[in-house]
Structures are given as structure tokens and as C-alpha cells.
Amino acid sequence: MGSDGRMHPWGRGDRGAAVADVQAVLQGLGLLPPADDAGRPADEAVFDEATELAVRHFQQVRGLSVDGRVGEETYRAMGEARWSLGDRLLHYDPERPVRGDDVIGLQERLLELGYDAGPADGIFGPGTEAGLRAFQRDYGLTADGTCGPGTLRALRQLGRKVTGGRPQLLRQSASFVESGPHLIGRRIVVDPGHGGNDLGYTAGETTEADLVFDLASRIEGRLAAAGATVYLTRGRDQSPSVAERTAFANQARADLMISLHLDAHGSEHARGVAAFYYGTGSGASSTVGEQFANLARREVVARTGLLDLGSHPKTWDLLRLTSMPAVRLDCGYLSHPVDRLLLLDARLRGHVAQAVLAAVQRLFLPAEADPPTGTLTLPAKA
Numbered sequence: 001m002g003s004d005g006r007m008h009p010w011g012r013g014d015r016g017a018a019v020a021d022v023q024a025v026l027q028g029l030g031l032l033p034p035a036d037d038a039g040r041p042a043d044e045a046v047f048d049e050a051t052e053l054a055v056r057h058f059q060q061v062r063g064l065s066v067d068g069r070v071g072e073e074t075y076r077a078m079g080e081a082r083w084s085l086g087d088r089l090l091h092y093d094p095e096r097p098v099r100g101d102d103v104i105g106l107q108e109r110l111l112e113l114g115y116d117a118g119p120a121d122g123i124f125g126p127g128t129e130a131g132l133r134a135f136q137r138d139y140g141l142t143a144d145g146t147c148g149p150g151t152l153r154a155l156r157q158l159g160r161k162v163t164g165g166r167p168q169l170l171r172q173s174a175s176f177v178e179s180g181p182h183l184i185g186r187r188i189v190v191d192p193g194h195g196g197n198d199l200g201y202t203a204g205e206t207t208e209a210d211l212v213f214d215l216a217s218r219i220e221g222r223l224a225a226a227g228a229t230v231y232l233t234r235g236r237d238q239s240p241s242v243a244e245r246t247a248f249a250n251q252a253r254a255d256l257m258i259s260l261h262l263d264a265h266g267s268e269h270a271r272g273v274a275a276f277y278y279g280t281g282s283g284a285s286s287t288v289g290e291q292f293a294n295l296a297r298r299e300v301v302a303r304t305g306l307l308d309l310g311s312h313p314k315t316w317d318l319l320r321l322t323s324m325p326a327v328r329l330d331c332g333y334l335s336h337p338v339d340r341l342l343l344l345d346a347r348l349r350g351h352v353a354q355a356v357l358a359a360v361q362r363l364f365l366p367a368e369a370d371p372p373t374g375t376l377t378l379p380a381k382a
């Protein structure tokens with residue numbers, strides 16, 4: 001399932017002032033034509049087919065799960081999409097970090113100019129402030145960490161110093177390589193999706209929540225045996241929110257987070273394994289996340305015979321709010337008869353765990369020592 005959002009989502013047939021708000025944002029973005037019923041009170045606005053189409057379009061271009069409904073994640077993304085660079089003063093507020101498309105605009109500009117402003121994630125954090133102050137100092141501006149009219153003017157006047165370098169991504173890769181080849185001292189968070197009353201997808205007695213918990217436990221065992229320090233985000237009967245899961249991983253100062261889900265689809269033909277890493281359509285992404293998504297997916301495919309559905313950039317909160325590379329792996333379709341049979345087989349789940357261990361080891365091994373997919377069998381204790 002795409003989102004664990006807690007807000008009751010708005011969808012087709014809902015009406016009221018909140019729907020009018022959603023429509024106003026979509027109109028502002030040019031995704032929905034202006035209403036021809038001007039003068040009608042806002043609380044009579046109806047979430048109609050055109051609204052749903054516009055929401056789907058919005059979700060598509062923002063890398064969100066496309067369901068045509070406005071849940072927590074989509075609602076927040078809409079709030080952030082209202083802003084473009086120059087609309088307001090931007091500065092670091094530790095209590096309520098400023099979020100929005102204008103922040104992404106600032107971060108991307110700083111990164112283009114060669115300043116380390118952290119990931120271009122649309123959240124004005126301490127990294128953004130440090131990058132902004134460094135820029136202000138270099139260009140003789142007051143280094144107050146606030147992006148106001150003077151700073152904006154300077155940012156706009158400067159030519160592009162760095163072209164195509166994506167310096168923040170290079171930095172991320174470099175610090176990753178420096179931290180060494182083996183798993184001792186690595187902190188890895190494994191996140192089984194759903195849990196507690198949230199069963200995820202179900203097929204008869206089988207629930208996504210139980211199966212991914214079993215997978216997570218197997219992965220935990222193998223990683224721990226290889227020397228890593230492993231944390232699970234939940235127990236068997238707990239169902240933390242996405243915010244709790246990401247906060248947990250951040251507090252654990254994890255080097256890597258692996259989130260596990262299964263899929264289901266109305267069509268019984270849908271099957272296979274997909275991986276997701278943080279990335280926006282405009283090119284900002286987590287290099288290490290993408291690399292691990294590819295390694296994990298290919299290892300799972302090579303060792304299980306599940307169909308390969310590729311790796312995809314997403315801006316899901318789980319991937320975006322984590323400060324370490326985070327990857328979500330969707331390990332097969334519970335709605336597909338063969339995938340389901342495979343997933344119910346404990347040996348296959350063991351192969352998936354072995355595949356994830358191999359992918360983690362490959363991620364931390366130097367490139368020249370990297371063995372071909374499906375072949376790595378390091379001894380449990382390196």
C-alpha cells in the first residue's frame with residue numbers, strides 16, 4: 001500500500017470547504033479549469049470527476065502514489081506547491097521547519113552554485129541554512145541565513161558555476177565509500193510495513209503485515225550475523241505512523257533504512273518485485289538510495305525468480321523524511337497466484353533475506369570487489 005497516512009482522505013463525492021481549498025490549489029497550478037459556478041458558497045464544492053483527474057495528474061508529476069484521493073501526503077504536497085521562490089522570506093525555524101517548492105528552488109540553486117545545502121528535499125533544515133550562510137558570506141551579503149530580496153537578487157544574477165555536476169550527490173557517494181567495506185559498526189533499520197490493526201493487503205488468512213514482519217525478522221537475523229547493528233521499526237502487534245518510523249530511523253542514526261511491503265492489484269496478472277528510492281521528477285535524488293534499490297531488487301529477482309519491475313524515484317514521506325539512504329522494497333503481489341504461493345514458502349522468504357544481505361554487503365564493499373548478482377555468499381561473520 002502506498003501510504004500509511006492517518007488523515008481520512010477526501011475523494012469522489014465528498015463536498016465542503018476543504019474540497020473548495022483543494023480545487024483552488026489545483027486551479028492555481030493550472031491543473032483544473034476555473035469553476036463556472038462563481039458565487040456558489042465554498043461549502044457546497046463537490047469533489048467531482050474533473051477534480052479527481054486533476055488530483056491524479058498532480059500526484060503523478062509529484063511522484064506520489066496515484067489514487068486520485070487527497071490524503072495526508074497529497075494534502076501536504078499541495079500546500080507546499082503553492083509557494084515559488086520569492087513569495088516569502090525563508091529561514092531556518094527548528095520548531096516549524098519551512099516546507100515548500102520555494103525551498104526546493106533555493107536548495108537547487110545553492111547546489112548548482114556548488115554549496116552543500118543538504119538534499120533538495122523542500123524542507124529548510126540546518127543544512128540549507130549552512131549552505132545559504134556560506135553563499136551569503138562568499139558574496140558579501142549579510143550572512144544571516146535568511147533568504148530575502150537581496151539574497152534572491154544575488155542568486156538570480158549569478159551564472160551557473162556548476163553544470164550537471166549534482167555536487168550533493170557526489171558528496172553523498174564519497175562519504176559513503178569512506179565509511180569502509182564491512183558491516184561491523186553499520187546501523188541498519190528494517191521497517192516492516194503496516195502492523196497491529198493495519199493488516200495491509202490480505203489474501204485469505206495471509207496478511208501483508210505478517211509476511212513482511214517475517215521477512216524483516218529473517219533479514220534482521222542475517223544482517224546481525226554479518227556484524228551489523230539492526231533495528232526493527234515495530235514489533236509484531238505495533239503499527240507506528242510513517243512519521244514515527246522515520247523519526248525512529250533518524251534517532252537510531254542509521255546508515256540505511258529498508259522498508260518492506262507487498263503489493264496487490266485488481267488484475268490477477270500483476271506480479272513481481274519493485275524498489276523505490278527518494279527522488280523527484282526534476283532530477284534531485286538519493287544516489288546511494290538508487291544504487292541500493294537496484295542491488296536489492298536484482299538480488300531478490302536473481303534468487304527467487306520473481307518478475308523484475310524495476311526501481312523508481314518517489315517522494316514518499318518515508319523516503320524523504322529519513323536522513324539516511326532509504327529504500328522501499330515491494331516483494332511480490334499477494335493478489336497473484338504464483339507470487340502468493342512463493343511468498344507463503346518459508347524457503348523463498350529465506351532467499352529474499354539472503355538477497356537483501358547480499359545487497360547490503362555489495363553496497364558497502366569497494367566497487368572492484370563487487371561480485372556478480374546472485375553469487376555472493378560471504379561467511380556469516382566477516
Ligand SMILES: [Zn+2]
Nearest residue numbers: 001193200261
Ligand atoms: Zn503495504
